[in-house]
Amino acid sequence: MQLDRSIAPDFKLISSINLPEAQTHTLENGILLHVINIGEQPVIRIECIFEAGNWYEKQIGASYFAIKMLSEGTSRLNSGEISEAFDRLGAFTEMMHTSDRIGIVVYCLSRFLPEVLPLVSQLIQHATIPEKELEELRNITLQNLKVNKEKNAYLATTEFRARLFGTEHPYGQSQDEDNIEQLSFDAIRQHYNQFIKNGRFTVVLAGQVEEADITLINDTLGKSQIGPHQAKPAFIVKSAYQGQEAVIEKPDAVQSSIRMGRVLFNRHHEDYFKMLVTNEILGGYFGSRLMKNIREEKGLTYGISSHVATLRNAGYFMIGTDVKKEFTELTIEEIKKEITKLQTERIGEEELTTVKNFMAGEFAGSLNTAFEVADRQKVLLLDSLPADFFNHYIDKIQAVTSEDVLEMANLYLKPEDMIVVIAGGK
Amino acid sequence: MGFCRPLNKPSGFGKNFVRSTIMIRYKQFTLENGLKVFVHEDFSTPMAAVNILYNVGSRDEDEERTGFAHLFEHLMFGGSQHIPNYDIPVQNVGGENNAFTSPDITNYYITLPADNVETAFWLESDRMLSLSFDPNVLEVQRKVVIEEFKQRYLNQPYGDMWLKLRPLAYKEHPYRWATIGKDIEHIERATMDDVKDFFFRFYRPNNAILVVAGAITFEEVQKLAEKWFGNIPAGQPYVRNIPKEPVQTEARYLETSAAVPLNSIIKVFHMPGRYEEGFYAADLLSDVLGRGKSSRLYQKLLKERAIFNSINASVTSSLDPGLLLIKGNLNPGISLEEADRAVNEVLQELIDTGATEEEVTKVKNQSEASLAFSEVELLNRAMNLAFAANAGNVDWANQDADIIRDLTVNDLHQAAKNILRPENSSTLFYRVETKEPALV
Numbered sequence: 001m002q003l004d005r006s007i008a009p010d011f012k013l014i015s016s017i018n019l020p021e022a023q024t025h026t027l028e029n030g031i032l033l034h035v036i037n038i039g040e041q042p043v044i045r046i047e048c049i050f051e052a053g054n055w056y057e058k059q060i061g062a063s064y065f066a067i068k069m070l071s072e073g074t075s076r077l078n079s080g081e082i083s084e085a086f087d088r089l090g091a092f093t094e095m096m097h098t099s100d101r102i103g104i105v106v107y108c109l110s111r112f113l114p115e116v117l118p119l120v121s122q123l124i125q126h127a128t129i130p131e132k133e134l135e136e137l138r139n140i141t142l143q144n145l146k147v148n149k150e151k152n153a154y155l156a157t158t159e160f161r162a163r164l165f166g167t168e169h170p171y172g173q174s175q176d177e178d179n180i181e182q183l184s185f186d187a188i189r190q191h192y193n194q195f196i197k198n199g200r201f202t203v204v205l206a207g208q209v210e211e212a213d214i215t216l217i218n219d220t221l222g223k224s225q226i227g228p229h230q231a232k233p234a235f236i237v238k239s240a241y242q243g244q245e246a247v248i249e250k251p252d253a254v255q256s257s258i259r260m261g262r263v264l265f266n267r268h269h270e271d272y273f274k275m276l277v278t279n280e281i282l283g284g285y286f287g288s289r290l291m292k293n294i295r296e297e298k299g300l301t302y303g304i305s306s307h308v309a310t311l312r313n314a315g316y317f318m319i320g321t322d323v324k325k326e327f328t329e330l331t332i333e334e335i336k337k338e339i340t341k342l343q344t345e346r347i348g349e350e351e352l353t354t355v356k357n358f359m360a361g362e363f364a365g366s367l368n369t370a371f372e373v374a375d376r377q378k379v380l381l382l383d384s385l386p387a388d389f390f391n392h393y394i395d396k397i398q399a400v401t402s403e404d405v406l407e408m409a410n411l412y413l414k415p416e417d418m419i420v421v422i423a424g425g426k
Numbered sequence: 427m428g429f430c431r432p433l434n435k436p437s438g439f440g441k442n443f444v445r446s447t448i449m450i451r452y453k454q455f456t457l458e459n460g461l462k463v464f465v466h467e468d469f470s471t472p473m474a475a476v477n478i479l480y481n482v483g484s485r486d487e488d489e490e491r492t493g494f495a496h497l498f499e500h501l502m503f504g505g506s507q508h509i510p511n512y513d514i515p516v517q518n519v520g521g522e523n524n525a526f527t528s529p530d531i532t533n534y535y536i537t538l539p540a541d542n543v544e545t546a547f548w549l550e551s552d553r554m555l556s557l558s559f560d561p562n563v564l565e566v567q568r569k570v571v572i573e574e575f576k577q578r579y580l581n582q583p584y585g586d587m588w589l590k591l592r593p594l595a596y597k598e599h600p601y602r603w604a605t606i607g608k609d610i611e612h613i614e615r616a617t618m619d620d621v622k623d624f625f626f627r628f629y630r631p632n633n634a635i636l637v638v639a640g641a642i643t644f645e646e647v648q649k650l651a652e653k654w655f656g657n658i659p660a661g662q663p664y665v666r667n668i669p670k671e672p673v674q675t676e677a678r679y680l681e682t683s684a685a686v687p688l689n690s691i692i693k694v695f696h697m698p699g700r701y702e703e704g705f706y707a708a709d710l711l712s713d714v715l716g717r718g719k720s721s722r723l724y725q726k727l728l729k730e731r732a733i734f735n736s737i738n739a740s741v742t743s744s745l746d747p748g749l750l751l752i753k754g755n756l757n758p759g760i761s762l763e764e765a766d767r768a769v770n771e772v773l774q775e776l777i778d779t780g781a782t783e784e785e786v787t788k789v790k791n792q793s794e795a796s797l798a799f800s801e802v803e804l805l806n807r808a809m810n811l812a813f814a815a816n817a818g819n820v821d822w823a824n825q826d827a828d829i830i831r832d833l834t835v836n837d838l839h840q841a842a843k844n845i846l847r848p849e850n851s852s853t854l855f856y857r858v859e860t861k862e863p864a865l866v
Contacts, residue, residue, distance in 0.1 A: 003653065005508035005552050009544035011519040040448050040470070043798045071719075080729060083719035088784070090791030092718075109795050136732070143735045143755065146687040150583040252685055255573075255581045287513045299569025302577050322577050354518045361520015365537050368471045369802050 014360045019367060019390045022204075022377045025214055027222030034381060035214065036206040038370040042110040044207035045371055047096075048120065048221070049103040049382065052195035054170040055313070056233065059187035060179040065137065066191040067095045067102040072133035074126040079133050082123070091116050099170050100312040101382070103201075110208045117220040124196060125224055129189055141180055152257035153322065155248050156423035160259040163246060163419050164316055166238035171311060198227035202382065206374035237263055237314065241419040248423040256328040256424030260335060261318035262417050266310040267385055271408065273396040275317075278408040279308045280355050282342060283319055285362075287354065289338045290319070298334070300327045312383060317412065328426045342409040346402045360394045449824050450807045453644045454815075457651060459660040460632025464811050464820060465647045466639035468804060474540035474640030475805040478550050479812040481635075482628035483530040484607075485600040485668055485746065493607020496527040497571050497616060498624055502534065504563030506553035519545045527605050530745045531816060537805055540641035544650055551654035554634070557625060561618060571613055575606050583686045584856060594680050595694050595749055595852040599671040630661030635815045639808035671696070671747060677848045683857040688735070689756040690856035691765055694749040695845050697741060701817045706793075706829050707841035708741060712750050713789035714781045714838065715739040715772070720788070723752065726772055733760050733768050745817055750845055762855045773846045780839030793830045 022034040050067075057063040071086075071093060072079045086093050091108035104123060108116050148154040158174045165172030203221060205213070242262070265272065276284075283290040283306030290304045304321035323331045366372055376390050454464045484495045502525065503512050516523050521538030536546045579585045588604050596602035607613055636655070638647045674696060697708040716723045716739025727733045737754035756765050781789075800806050814823035844850075 003657070005548070005555070008515055009542075009548050011542040011545055012539070014520050014539055039802060041798050041802050042448075043795070043802065080720065080725055084788075087718050087720040087792065088788045090788070090793070090795035092795070107795070107799060109791075109798060112791075136729075139732075139757070140735045143688060143757070147583055147755075150685070150687050152581065253581060254576050285517065287517050295570055296566060299566045299573070302570060302574040322573075322581070324573060324576065354514055357520050358517035358522075361517075361539055361542075362522055364520065364539060365473050365522065368473060368804060371802070 013357060014364045014394060016394055017364050017367060017391065019376055020373050021387075022374070022381070025218075027203075027218050029222050029224055029226050031201060031203060031222060031226065033203040033205065033214070033217055034374075034377060035209055036204070036370050036374045036377060037209040038206070038373060039208050042208050043107070044110045044113055044205065044209065044213075045105065045107050045374070046113070046116070046120065047103055047105045047204045048124065048201045049096075049101055049204065049378070050195055050199050050201045051100070051230070052102050052191065052199060053098050053100045054173060055100055055235075056195060056230065057170075057187075057191055059183055060173055061175060061183045062187040062191040063102055063195075064097050064175070065134070065183060065188045066196060067097050067104075068137055069129045069134060069188065069192070070095060070104065070123040070127045070196070072137065073128045073130040074122050075128055076122065076126065079130070082119070085119055086116070089115055102196075110210075113213055114216055117216055121220040121224075124201075124221075127192060127197070129185065129192065131185070134185065134188070138180060138183075141175065142177060145175055145177065145180070152250060152253055152255065152423040153320075155250075156257035156259045156421050157320070159246055159248060159423070160261065160318065160419070160421045161316075163241040163244070163421065164237075164239075164261070164263050165314070169235045169237060171314060194227070195230065198225065200226050200229060204374050204378055206370040239263060243416050243419075245420045246422070247426065248421075250424050253424040254325060255322045256325050256422050256426070257320070257322050258328065258331060259318055259320050259421040260332070260418055261316055262412070262419070264308065264315045264317045264412060266313070266315040267379070267383065267389070269315075271411075272308075273393075274400050274404045274408050275308055275412060277355060277359065277397060277400040278342070278405050278413070279306050279317065280359055281347060281351070281405065282306050282338060282413070285355070285358055287358070289342070290335065293338060294321065294331060294334055300324065300331055325425050328422060328424065332420060336415050339409065339413050339415055342413065343406065347405050349402070352400075352402055352405070356397050356400065359397050363393055448801065450801065450811060452811055452820065454820065455648060455651075457631065457656055459656070459658055460630075461651070461655050461658075462635050462815060463647065463651050464635070464637045464815060465642070465644045466637065466807055466811060467643060468639060468807075469641050471804055472540055472641055473537055473804065474543045474546075474638065474642050475535060475537045475808040476543065476546040476550065477533065477535040477637045477639070477805070477808040477812050479635045479637075479816050480532045480534075480629055481633045481664065481816055482532055483528050484603060484605040485529045486628070486666065487600065487603075489600070489603075489608075491612055491616070491620060492603045492609065493571070493605070493613045494616065494620070494624055495532055496605045496607070497567065497613055498621070499525050499527045499532050500567040500571055501557065501563060501621060502553055504567060505558040505560060506549075507556040507558060509549060509552050510558065512549060512553065515545055515549060521545065528744075529601050529605060531813070533809065533812065535805060535809070543638070543640075543642055547650045547654040550636075551658065554629060554631060554655065555658050559618060559622060564616070564618060564621060568613055568616065571606075572610055575610050575613075579604075579606060583684075584690060586684070587692060587854070587856070590680060590682050591692060591694060591852065591854055594678055594854065595696070596671055598669040599746060600668060601671070601744065601746065626661060628664060631655060631658050632660045633664050635812045637808045637812045637815075639804050639811075668746070674850055674852075678852040679855070680853070681855045681857060683859040685859050686856060687858070688758070689760075689762055689858055691752075691754050691756065691762060691769065692854040692856065693752045693769060694852050695850050696747055697750045697845050699745050699747050700743045701745070701814070701819075701822050702747070704841060704844075706826070707833055707837045708750055708845055709743075710786070710789045710793060710830070710833060711776075711781070711838050711841045711845065712739040712741050713792060714785050715776070716752060717789065717792060722772055722776070723754070723769070727754070727768055731768065732757055733765050762857065766853060766855075770848065776842045777846050780835060780842060783835055786833070786835050786838055790830055790833065794827060797826055797830070
């Protein structure tokens with residue numbers, strides 16, 4: 001039989017997914033342990049997550065330095081001995097820091113968990129923040145910042161967030177030479193004592209987990225005294241960026257980094273899924289309109305994308321790209337044209353179907369390992385979303401109509417409501 | 427019609443010690459046109475990964491036409507003979523795809539719901555049959571690649587490091603140019619005839635490896651492979667004829683400067699290729715030197731003496747003999763010469779006395795853990811099979827853990843003596859370019 005290669009094979013739509021549930025245990029001291037036991041490989045990831053990012057700090061940088069200094073010395077081990085203790089087991093550690101949260105993350109072979117746990121507990125309970133190591137970290141942070149400041153992408157994103165939220169707001173703040181140099185030992189120490197040593201945290205364990213591991217966790221992380229819940233400070237977003245354009249001149253740069261966007265909302269908002277689909281059409285995937293126009297048709301860039309970014313207490317929309325300097329204005333014009341098109345012309349059913357199918361498949365494909373499942377469960381547990389939020393993901397995506405897309409584009413994508421930041425030049 | 431020759435070879439039996447990495451089970455067959463197919467069944471996921479590796483990389487390029495393997499990777503997404511757009515059908519069935527080019531290979535992959543795996547066969551077989559050779563696609567992708575060159579190699583601090591290092595370390599072997607190309611003019615000059623020649627020379631079934639992994643049976647893959655790839659004609663067998671890099675006999679130095687924030691040193695040493703004898707001894711040696719905060723370079727040159735503010739070591743893992751690389755950023759006030767001497771002292775100590783038993787146990791645990799973590803992802807398992815099969819023996823994908831386990835203190839000491847010799851080194855001093863003095 002002659003094969004007709006011009007006809008696509010039949011396919012099935014993904015109609016639903018089922019996010020494996022976390023088993024939750026309460027340790028003796030009231031700390032919650034969530035376990036995702038999945039996988040054939042004998043590996044484990046353990047995370048201790050503290051609600052103690054920039055949002056909670058008294059001095060800019062205190063939360064960053066507090067978490068990074070955990071592995072730089074305890075009452076029993078010095079910095080080199082701590083690295084040695086984890087490295088000896090082949091364990092990788094990561095001191096995680098975001099605007100909202102900080103945490104200790106350890107990846108190890110499951111058989112080494114019994115040796116990893118006492119180390120983790122020691123870092124949380126007995127960190128000493130030694131002065132020599134603090135000065136070293138301060139120096140390394142300053143040098144890294146210097147390198148980052150040579151990167152247009154870093155400059156553009158930092159300025160973009162500063163303009164959106166204001167530099168008084170934790171989501172608008174970033175490291176700079178002054179705040180790194182001025183950060184006091186006391187501020188770091190206080191952040192550590194209040195939020196880490198005596199702080200309430202959440203443990204997430206993912207991978208090949210055994211019953212005995214749960215007991216071990218209770219014995220190591222479940223015995224310490226935990227302080228009371230910490231009040232969450234309130235911040236107001238100062239929004240005076242609309243319609244502005246900010247240029248950071250870099251005369252030697254061959255390319256410009258462009259960031260364009262606005263403050264939006266997070267997963268709790270009723271328009272979240274509609275906006276997710278709208279964003280996907282505009283710049284969320286490789287076949288998006290921005291990618292087609294600006295990369296595939298005009299060859300102005302290696303890549304362009306748009307995002308609906310969600311933080312614990314807010315969210316924002318951002319379009320980002322790097323282009324040859326002389327294409328900067330042309331690119332911004334073309335972005336605006338694509339937005340106008342989305343606001344005025346109803347999207348065709350074929351394109352909308354492709355986008356929705358892609359999003360469904362991408363979502364189903366992003367839940368295959370214990371770590372991916374744990375990352376989704378963390379969003380639900382830490383951001384207080386309904387337990388079935390992700391189980392409805394595909395239904396909600398499939399329910400979005402072409403009218404919804406028009407409405408979203410008109411409500412949330414007006415260029416006059418956005419700021420444009422350019423690092424490089426025009 | 428093609429004909430399948432299943433081998434149904436189980437792998438990984440007869441090991442009686444506890445091992446922490448799980449064998450990647452597979453079965454294989456070869457189509458009449460020479461396409462080698464490997465199947466890794468895994469029904470714990472609803473997804474499938476389809477990985478197709480073409481045995482062509484930048485080392486196969488003509489010196490006057492560099493950057494071609496990579497440009498080609500871009501063209502492969504510009505439509506094929508019967509399918510005008512590659513990406514939309516993938517997205518439409520909920521799949522994701524991408525590709526990469528290395529000095530050794532060009533690799534394409536799709537992950538998608540296993541129910542829709544036939545879409546991947548349809549797309550991949552049509553672009554193996556023939557591309558559309560649309561002139562407009564060439565024009566646009568040429569521009570995209572030039573922008574990629576700028577974004578990744580010119581517009582980043584230290585972005586041109588490899589462009590400088592490769593020709594310093596390699597004098598004869600084509601690893602002396604980067605995958606993006608030696609000169610961006612080569613991309614600017616590429617013609618449609620060049621494109622067609624390249625395609626029919628390298629993109630043939632007998633020069634490719636197909637791996638299908640995930641929730642799909644071996645029998646189903648056999649049926650689909652036969653249906654979609656069976657009637658693609660084989661090409662002339664490609665016989666690789668690449669000059670061997672002569673043994674280096676004296677230390678090489680090069681200085682460069684750019685508007686970078688910090689002085690930097692990069693040192694490379696020739697070492698065995700990815701599947702050659704001695705690869706893992708060299709790999710673990712680089713870990714002893716510069717993996718993590720307990721490594722020698724970090725402890726001695728960042729912690730004990732504040733010479734660097736970042737320093738690490740790694741290996742390139744290329745198929746032909748590769749490079750062990752040490753890279754560090756200097757603290758202000760330290761001269762490049764002083765930092766170089768300090769690195770050389772650490773290296774000499776390792777040549778003289780080797781690594782300790784504790785260090786070797788540590789880096790073996792680290793490697794074992796990296797391997798186990800890398801195999802958590804279905805797509806990585808598929809790629810590991812494809813890389814090993816392409817290099818000569820698919821079972822190599824399952825032997826890494828044993829090789830690492832069997833390494834001794836003595837193996838690493840030998841590796842140090844062979845590899846870290848000064849006359850085997852190339853050193854790049856990357857100097858901060860001082861701008862015009864500011865007006866006071």
